Every structure is written in structure tokens, then in C-alpha cells.
Amino acid sequence: MKILNFNFQLSKFKWFGLAVIIIVAAALRLWQLGAVPSSPDWDEVALGYNAYSIIHTGRDEYSAFMPVVMRSYDDYKPALYSYLSIPTIETFGLSVFSVRLPSAIFGILTVIAVYFLVKDLFKKEEISLLISGLLAISPWHIQFSRIAFESNVGLAFNVFGALFFIKGLKRPWLLFFSITSFVASAYVYQSEKVFSPLLIIALAIIFRKQLFKIPKKLIVSVILVGFVLSLPMLWYILTNKNALERAQGVSVFADQTILKEDAKRLLIDTKNHDVVGLVLDNRRLVYAKEIVANYLSHFDFNWLFISGDLARHHAPNMGLMYLWELPFLLLGLYFLLFGDFSKETKLLIFSWFLITPIPASVTTGVPHAVRALNFLPIYQVFVGLGLLCALRWIGKYGKYAKLSFVAIVFAISMFNFIYYIDQYFVQQSYYTAYDWQYGYAKAVPYIIQHENDYQRIVVSNQPPLDQSYMFFLFYLKYDPALYQSETKDASGGFRENHSFGKFEFRPIGNEKESKTLYVGRPSDFGSDIKKLETIYYPSGEGAIVIATNK
């Protein structure tokens, strides 16, 4: 059955259409990349400076040689993103733009890859154009394509992996690319260590018949390649106890508060000889419920369409998707379930959809737009199918009905799009500069100018100036070799005090040392100190104050 029977004949213009989508995607991801969001956050500067450090010394800030995983703020970031930003930093120098560029490029590549993936799955030009177009303008995808967040590259590798897998069913040698992509995603972002293997298993089960037709030798060598490529990561995980620290730190099992109430109940159950209670108030049950709750939290309309989660994860006063997409999302879900698409396609889309929240489910702070970024491009698939389904249904009422439907949806979506563009490019810096740890870009040049007048420079490391040392390393382009020798391999850590050169990073108390420059939050200083310079947020509130003894 033909899904689209109106005669725009998109397929004739497919290259033109794809070109337009790529241009739009690129424009939305590259324009003002270094300036919006208004400041890099701590993870972005860490990725950037560690790449810079590796370029110059082959080692990260802790002097680890060519790390697979970077300790960073004790969050043990998989290191691939830093390596990917080496070429851009080499080309453009150490800047916010060059750190974000890899993410933006992978974002654009994802839009292209989604076009081909969807084409292979749905075999229809118009569907693939529509869905990659939706991804190109997706607020969720743009958000993470415009910041150096590893998750976005992880998503790209997953999409590449799936694409090469589907292509590989016909040209088996492509399976090597597939497995390489999937393994690469695990070197980029934590969540992928759970997501990618599950997706590979799902793919293998769904397409088992086609896989059986491929020579066994080839399959075995693909698996071997995957295993060999994973070895460095596996080796790292098995030999470094600390590597799991981050995972434990954010996991639900680290959340003791949920156990407290339970412990009280168990005491009472014991006292009352309440056997049923002892079974039901079991700790494992409490955790299991928490994990299910976390999983389900990702199916909240408010999260998706109205409010999003953390400020850095979405444009202000918006969700992760356009509100106009909601009805089509629901329609698309239904349409995919019962429409005449191949069983494999349906299974793949739905398993991808249901696997995505799993890694985030065992963590706290859910729903989490970054850890669940792999929902893309599935939501776009639903919305795209929903649009086509609605179009087909309305098409029954004649050409004019169809045209007016297209016009109305276009008008509403454009309205929503303009709103988003305004929220993202104009309102965001006003509302979220605090969350983006704004201010260093202006403070550091001032300090460079005056640093010779002072013996010591004390910088606060209290929120929102957390991990201020890394911002200074980044903006000072501090010599990595010098830094490593000064700190003697004892860099940052999470919220710890430290120092390099004449810089000290620690809470600023009630102190008045002479020949000392203080850099802190407005609340760090009383009237008894001389304020030399104040950096303001775009909203006019003070962000960083530079001060010295009177």
C-alpha cells in the first residue's frame, strides 16, 4: 500500500531535499557555536584542556599516558571525546568553539546517517527525508550537538552502528564498521556501555535469519574484532577500582535516603513478628521499585514537552521536543504498531525505544536528557510516521483537506520553531548563564593583565564556581607539562582544593592577605574589600567579583 499518494514526487528531489536538511542541520549546529550556550560548563573545559594536554604531553591532567578513561573530576570520563577534539583544537586553537565542534559535526553526521538508516528500514524516500528533517530541527538534538557532551557522539556511533549493521546484512564486510562504531560509542560515553550491547543483542535477534545466511567465519571475525577493540576498556575497568566509582556515585544504590524509611519499618516488623512485612519491606524490593520508577520517569509528557530536566539540558521554558509533535508522536506510535511495515523494522524501533531508558534507570537524577539521549531518533520516527498517518487519513477527504492540513501543521510547527529559536539563542543566555558557569571568559583576561601585581591569586571553588581550576587552565592555556610537574600528578578530584603556579582554588573565607587577588562570587566579599572588577550575568546579576585587600 502506498503511504503517500499525493504527487509532490519527493523522490525526484531527494538529493536536493537531503542537501537542504544538511544545510539546516549544519546552520543550527554551527552558527554561534562558541557563544551559545554562553559559557562552557566544567565538563566541556575538562574535555578541552585534557585534549590540549594530550596534544602537548601525551598525558592528561593527572599525567596518565594516553588514557582510555580520564579521571577528570573523579567522574572517570571515557576519553574518546577528548581525542576527537584534538584535530579541532590543533586547527582552531584551544577555544570553546573547537571543543564543541566535534559534537556539532557528529550531530550533523547523525542527521545524515538517520536519513539512510530510516531509508533502509522503511524503504520510502519521503519517510526518511521527513524523519531526518525532524532530527535536524529537534531541540533535544540541537541542545547536545552544540555542547561538548560525549553523549551526543555516543548517539552518533550508535546510529552509525545500526546503519552499518542493516547495510551489512547485504554487504557483510560492513559489519566490521558496525561493530567498530558500537564499540567506539562505549569509549565515548558511560551509558553506551549498557545501551550498545543491548542494542547489538536486539539487532542480532531481530535479524537472526539474515545473519544465518552470512558466512560463519565472517560473523566470528566480526565478534573477534569487537572483542579485541573492547579489550583496552575491559582491561581498564577490571584493573581500576576507581573507574566504577562514578557509576556507583550516581547509582540508585548510593541513595541511602530511600533505605531509611525501610529500615524503620523492618525494625517494627521484627518487633511485631510481622513475617509478611519482613518480606515486603525487603531492601531488594525497595531498589527494584526505584529502578522501575526511574525507568518510567522517562515517559512523562512534561519532561518531553513542557519542562525538560536540568537547565543545561533544554532551552528555557521548553521541553525536549516541540509541543506540536505530541499528537503525531502518539499517532505515530500507533501507526508503527499496526501499520504495514516489516516486522523487523517494528521490532527494531520498539526495542531501541525500550532499551534507551535502561542505563539511566539505575542512576539518580532521572529523567535525564543526556543519559537517555538515545531516544533520538526514535521519537522523530514516531512523529514522522504520525504525520504521514494523519496525512493519509486526511487525504481521504480530498486534495484541499490535505493541503490545508499541511498548511496548518506547517504554520504551527514554524511558530513553535521560531519560539524555540528565540528561547535557545536569545533567552537561554539570560536565564541559564548561572547554570553554564558564566563569567570566566571575561574574568581570566582581566586576571592575566594584572597577575604580575600579585603574589597569590585565590579563586573560590564554591558553586557556581565549582572546578574553577579547570576553567583557569582552559582559559589561561596553562602549559600542560608545567601543570603536571607542579601538581605532581595530584590534580583536581571532585570539589577539592588545589593549586598551581600562583593560583589557589579553595573557599574564600574572611581573609585579607596583602598582595593577593581574590576571585569569587559576589556573596564571598563584604564591604571591607576593594572590588576591582565585577563580571555580570546577561541578566545583570553579579557572577564573578575580582577583589583585593584595601
Added chain:
Amino acid sequence: MKKNILLLVILFIAFFLRFFQLGAIPASLTWDEVAWGYNAYSLGINGTDEFGRFLPHDYLESFGDYKPPMYAYLDVVPIKTFGLNEFATRFPSAFFGLLTVLVTYFLVKRLFYKSENAKLYGLATSLILAVSPWHIMLSRAAFEANVANFFVVCGVWLFLAAVQDRPWYLILSAASFVASMYTFNSARVVAPLLVIILGIIFLKRLLQHKKSLILAIVVGILFILPTFKFLLSPQAGLRFQEVNIFSDVSLVTTSNQEIKNDNNAWWSKIIHNRRLVYTAEYLHHYFDNLNPAFLFIKGDGNPKFSTQDVGEMYLWDLPFFVIGLVLLFKRKEGKWWVIPIWLLLGIIPAAFARETPHALRIENSLPTFQIVIAYGFVLTILYFKKYRKLITVTLLLLLFLNVLYFLHGYFANYTREYAGEWQYGYKDSLTYLKSVENNYSRIYFTDELGRPYIYYLFYNKISPSEFRKNSDINRDVFGFVHVNSVGKYYFAKDLPNKEGKSLYVNIPSMVPSNAHIQKKFYLPNGSEVLIAYTL
């Protein structure tokens, strides 16, 4: 025949879960419950409410919240029969909750009229409603919403019956819908909307039975007329003003700031239009009521409506809810479309309020959730040809475990953990005061726990006429009623420090250091809630 027995079993389960220990769990009566009980008591004596209005039909003033009066009338007979106590106060809610389980069976049969599985769907829905944590918790306290829900369910059932083969039921349906509007505020929105939508869709069928249609309209209008004037009055909207989202000015401030950030561009004024902002805010509150954690994990954040351990529905319900929803749209059986429309309509009034999600205010969506679950459940079972019995028994066993989890929490932990939420402490302290009141010339009672006077009237069975004679009552600018004293009992936030032979009852944090403590009153979890002392 077998199915009738099953229905009886389900009703017995529903009865047990709604009436067992009804007077003792929840641990205490909230002030609204006490107000229902006492007004019913008052109506039963001489047909006036606590403030002496004779046969009020439009509202009970109560604390100035202008309660729709139905619940109090329905409570007259139970109070006459069982006395002025917790059980009798809650009786109508539990009783109509039980009836809802029964009527739901008939409703579902009508919804899937002519479907071969209609009876199965009906039985499954009744079962799921009977054990529903949502419905059990709302049936076990004097919540007028629960009674309104019965009338709405009844109204829809009778309406469907009328357009199918019993035209005269239309009159009863109209009466039932109107009754719901006399019972609960949200129903005043939901019932008319439901009637309008059902009316439009079944217009053809309705016009075939003009006589009953006209009669039903006449009955409906006649019954609604007495309260119509009140519905349009400012008092009716008073409480709405207080809780609605449009009184939140911060949204306008934000939108103005955003326009300013765009240098007051004309297009910015369009995209940041406050109507759009409020629409988004409305949707936010609407979607809150569909939050998965609310529905399936923790339930309403207000412990009066949820034990906090179980969602408004069971986790067991979730897969069948999803399956049921999908299959409902896929199979298009009977009048399937009534279910999603009703579900979505039921949430409309609640989303105007700031406190969302709200299990009580969206209760008029019940039992649509349960119908969807039952639909999914029955079709899942029927999908299996082999081992059907085994699968059914296994699934029901899992449901039983989930129910057990809820019931254990409810009966073993809930009273202890959340008695404070139910204004626990009044009964013990007032009983004590009764025994010693002759020794004191004045008794000062704190109103920190809220509306102490009504508890005094309730537990001492003070006759309403005596209350009106010996009390000091005033009403503030917001319309709230403050009872400052009844007889020798004085109620205030700040109790005086020294005055003759007086007894004081206050919350622990407000007891002065020089107090001579006479008696302490405790919550079931052992913490002090009220202290009686002299100075």
C-alpha cells in the same frame, strides 16, 4: 450463573476492603469529614445545617469553602443509625464506593454492548476497581468526590442503556448527572461536558426517542435550577480563585522579560503571548495527572490519597493498561471511544489547579483507567489458547501479591506513618477535656491543627442550636468562617498566657516553659501531638 457468582465474590471483596475497620483506618477524621458528619447530624435533627440554614440545597457554608451539600444529606441516615461517629461519617463514601464497583459492571457491559466478551470485560473491571488502591483509599474516607463518581458512572451507564434499548433510563441518567453536580465541584465541570459529548454523538438515537429526551432535559433543568444561581455567584468561584493557575503572576513576569530580551519586537509579543504561556502552564498541570510515577509508583503526594508505597494503580496494572489502550484503539469494539474521551475529560477541571497531580480531583476519570486495564487483561488471557487457565491463575496470583503489598502497607504501616495527615489527636484530647472540663472556667484550644471547633462539636455531640447560641463566629474578607469560642472553649492560634482557672491545649512547640503539664497526647508513631497544661 457462574458469572453472577463471580460478581458476588468481587462485591464481597469490595465490601470487605471498604468497610473493614472503616472507623479506625484512616486513623482519624479530617476536618472536612467531621464537617460532613456534624452537618448531617444537624440536618437530621431539624433540617438545618450547622449555621441554621434550613434545608440548604445549593451549598453548605462549612468553613467558608461552600461545600456542595449532597454528602451531608446522604449521611443523615447513617448518622441516625450508627450515631455521630467515624464509621457513620464515612459510611456514604464506602457504600457508594461499593455500589460503584457494581454499577461499573453494568456500565462496561453497555460500553461493549453486543461484544461476546462484554461480561468478561465487566467482571474484570469490577475486580480491578474493587482492589484498586485509588478507589479503596477514596472510598475509606468521607470524600464527596467518591460519591460524585458513583453518580457520574451511573449517569453514563444509564445514558448508554437509554440509547441502546431502554429509552426511559435517559431521565434517570439526567437525574444522576445532576446529582453528581450537587455532590462535588469537579463534577460540575465533568458532568456537563460528558453529557454534551455523549449527546452530540448519540444525537440521532436520542431524537428517535423524543419523549424521553424532552422529559430528561426537563428533569435535568428542573433539578439544576435551584443551584444555578449559586453556581454563577462569586462564592462558587471563591475557592477556585484561590487554587487556580491563572493567579500565578510569575508567568506574566517571565513572558514580559522575554519580550524585553527581544527588544520588544512585535513578533516576540506574539510568541510570548501570555495566553500561550498559560496554555502551556495548563498543559503542564494536565500532564502532571498522567505522570507515570503518580499513576503507577508513588501515587498522589498527599498521603490522604495514597500510601506513598503504591501508585494510584498497581504496577501489575501497567502492562495491561498499555496493552488495553493500544487494543482499544485497534479493535474499536462497541462504544470504545467513550473511554478515552471520558478519561481525558475527567482531568480537565483538576488541571486548572496548582496542586497537581491530584487523585481526588480527577476521580471522575474512574473507572476508565480500570476499564482499559481490564480490557488489556482479558484480551491477554484470551490470546492464549493453550494453558489459558494456568496463565490466568498465575496472573491473578501476581495481582494478589501486588494487592497484598498495598494492603499490608495500608493496614500495618499507614496508620502509624501518616496519622498526622489525618489531624490525629483531636479525639483523645477532646475526650480528656470532656472528663475534666468542670474543673476549669475556660479551656483554650490551639487551632494549629486546624478547625478545632468542629471536632469539639462532633465529639461532644453539641446540639447545633446550642452551638449557634453560645458561640462567637466571624467571617474574614476571604469568606472563611472563624469560630473563636463555643461555650467555655476558646480556639486561637496564640493562646493567652495567664488567666484564672484555665486549661490550655497546645502543640508541643508552643507550650511555655513554665507550664504544668496535665496530659500529653500522642500520634500512633509515638510523637507528641498535643499537650494539655495549666499555668
